[in-house]
Amino acid sequence: MRSSLLAALMLSITAAGAAGQTSTPQPPPAGALGPQPTSPGAAAPQAPGAAAAPAPVTPPTNIVSPPPPGRVFASQEGLIFNAIKPDKAADFEMVLAKLRQALETSKNPVRNQQGWGWKIFKATEPGPNGSVLYVFVIDPAVKGADYGVARILAEAYPTEITELYRMYNSAFAPAGQTILNLSPVPAAPTDGTKGLGNQGTGSQVPPSPSPRVP
Numbered sequence: 001m002r003s004s005l006l007a008a009l010m011l012s013i014t015a016a017g018a019a020g021q022t023s024t025p026q027p028p029p030a031g032a033l034g035p036q037p038t039s040p041g042a043a044a045p046q047a048p049g050a051a052a053a054p055a056p057v058t059p060p061t062n063i064v065s066p067p068p069p070g071r072v073f074a075s076q077e078g079l080i081f082n083a084i085k086p087d088k089a090a091d092f093e094m095v096l097a098k099l100r101q102a103l104e105t106s107k108n109p110v111r112n113q114q115g116w117g118w119k120i121f122k123a124t125e126p127g128p129n130g131s132v133l134y135v136f137v138i139d140p141a142v143k144g145a146d147y148g149v150a151r152i153l154a155e156a157y158p159t160e161i162t163e164l165y166r167m168y169n170s171a172f173a174p175a176g177q178t179i180l181n182l183s184p185v186p187a188a189p190t191d192g193t194k195g196l197g198n199q200g201t202g203s204q205v206p207p208s209p210s211p212r213v214p
Helices: 002-020 086-105 109-116 149-156 161-170
Strands: 077-084 118-122 132-138 172-182
Touching (some): 086 118, 086 132, 086 149, 149 161, 161 172
Antiparallel strands (some): 077 132, 077 172, 118 132
16 A cells, blocks of 8 residues: 555656656758748748739830921921931822822911922932932921921821821831021122122122123
């Protein structure tokens, strides 16, 4: 009986000692990933299977920009140079035919006045980089009037402007379009002492022969 009590007492003491001990954390096994600290600005991890955000689309850089729509001359005379691709010359001349018709048949008197002083020429010599050079001679220029071809075509052909503008815009070579305002050079003095303009060469103008009296 005494031995049974002694054995029970020893078992209780052993159990109490084991409960009072502090357990020591065991290190994770090799290759296991521990918890990662999270900073306030860190991006949330993407869920598996979620669609990635689309990359920004960069517009192409090889598109030739169309000429500016506004073409208002600041002088009474002007020139517009148009450098056209050789293989697009026929398309450009087709657009020019529509332009002439629009100026002639317009009910706007300003457009009619523009057509009267708007002459179109094609250079015999090649233009920049082998382009075909078309020259608009504006004489006289209507004060405050817009000589933009696209705008005139849009007024006259609202249902055809998309195709006409495509033909017009794609016809331009990289040199594009150049507008020049012209001012007259002062006439030579009437005293016959100098040549061209006010600068001249200083040479004397020979006098006219006196008429012979029979």
